[in-house]
Amino acid sequence: MDNTSIQDNxxxxxxxxxxxxxxxxxxxxDMSFSSKAGEIVGFAGPNGAGKTTVIKMLTGILRPxxxxxxIAGHDIVKEPLAAKQSFAYVADNPDxxxxxxxxxxxxxxxxxxxxxxxxxxxxxxxxxxxxxMSDALETPMREYSHGMRQKLMVIAALTHNPPAxxxxxxxxxxxxxxxxxxxxxxxxxxxxxxxxxxxxHVLEVAEKLCDHIIxxxxxxxxxxxxxxxxxxxxxxxxxxxxxxxxxSYKKGE
Numbered sequence: 142m143d144n145t146s147i148q149d150n151x152x153x154x155x156x157x158x159x160x161x162x163x164x165x166x167x168x169x170x171d172m173s174f175s176s177k178a179g180e181i182v183g184f185a186g187p188n189g190a191g192k193t194t195v196i197k198m199l200t201g202i203l204r205p206x207x208x209x210x211x212i213a214g215h216d217i218v219k220e221p222l223a224a225k226q227s228f229a230y231v232a233d234n235p236d237x238x239x240x241x242x243x244x245x246x247x248x249x250x251x252x253x254x255x256x257x258x259x260x261x262x263x264x265x266x267x268x269x270x271x272x273x274m275s276d277a278l279e280t281p282m283r284e285y286s287h288g289m290r291q292k293l294m295v296i297a298a299l300t301h302n303p304p305a306x307x308x309x310x311x312x313x314x315x316x317x318x319x320x321x322x323x324x325x326x327x328x329x330x331x332x333x334x335x336x337x338x339x340x341x342h343v344l345e346v347a348e349k350l351c352d353h354i355i356x357x358x359x360x361x362x363x364x365x366x367x368x369x370x371x372x373x374x375x376x377x378x379x380x381x382x383x384x385x386x387x388x389s390y391k392k393g394e
Contacts, residue, residue: 150178152227152305152336153199157208160194160360168194170360172208176305176336176353181327183347184340186357187388192340193233195357196309199338200230212305226254228305229298233313233340235290239283243274243293246282250297261300268296271322288314295323306330308339312346324350344380358388 153176160169169191176182184192197203199210201217201224210217215224238246244265251261269275272292282290291314299306306327312320327337327350341347347354348368356364364371364387368380375383 151175151211152178152213153182153307153338154211155195155199155208156210158195158198158205158210159207160191160198160203161206168360169198172357172360172362174355174362174365176338178304178334178336179331180352181331181337181339181350182353182355183351184338184355184357185342185344185347185384186340190357190388191360192357193309194360196230196307196338196340200228200307201225227303228307229301229303231294231298231306231308231311233309235287235294235314237294239285239290240281242279242281243285243296244278246293247278247297247300251300254301256300264300264302265296268299271326272296272319286314288316288319291315292319299326304335306335306337306339308337310340310342312341312343344384348380356384356387363387 155172155174158169158172159167161167172191172195174182184195186192194203198205199212199217201221204218212224213227215227217224238249241249247265248261265278266275269278272295274289274292274296277285277289282293285293291311295311311323315323324346327339331337331352351368353366354364354368354371355362371383372378372380375386378386
């Protein structure tokens with residue numbers, strides 16, 4: 142295991158990640174970045190920018206064509222079990238195992254991570270209360286709305302409570318109250334010396350929540366740094382205008 146990431150408090154590290162779909166479509170091209178303890182890092186970019194592909198390489202769903210991903214110092218390809226014990230993952234699609242009740246799904250995930258019952262019960266109770274899901278856990282997920290399924294996926298993932306959270310469009314489908322709670326939990330998690338990496342299409346969320354932002358387009362990183370530094374480099378423009386200029390869109394198109 143490479144311990145460099147642990148020594149400098151880097152919990153998520155991508156090194157020269159590339160992914161090719163088909164014979165020649167390079168969805169991600171030589172992507173590198175890191176997320177340290179105490180940070181919230183946001184991915185922003187249009188559809189097809191490569192955000193989800195990067196997240197899938199970080200979490201071991203896709204194997205990089207080149208490069209490597211480290212979670213808490215563990216290589217996701219060489220040490221998949223140790224790496225996966227170190228992060229919580231929320232995918233961009235909550236429609237999984239819908240024949241289970243909410244609580245059955247949570248326990249299924251908790252069993253995979255070998256979370257003792259005495260540890261999971263208070264965690265699930267707290268998360269369900271914060272998301273307004275306490276009365277729905279015994280209901281089959283096929284009867285949930287999209288937003289309820291999204292909240293359940295978040296609860297199941299966070300029951301594990303590892304140091305790194307990797308969330309793919311976690312706000313999609315959430316009502317304002319649930320979105321507020323999730324943002325609060327992200328801040329609380331980072332404040333405890335952990336890290337959060339999430340993708341979003343909502344620039345206002347990235348602006349208000351992130352310590353660092355990564356703007357992607359066409360599989361490439363266009364910017365990595367703070368929102369403050371990005372704004373300072375483009376005086377007189379708001380984040381949306383900067384973003385549109387960076388991805389070569391014109392206003393009105």
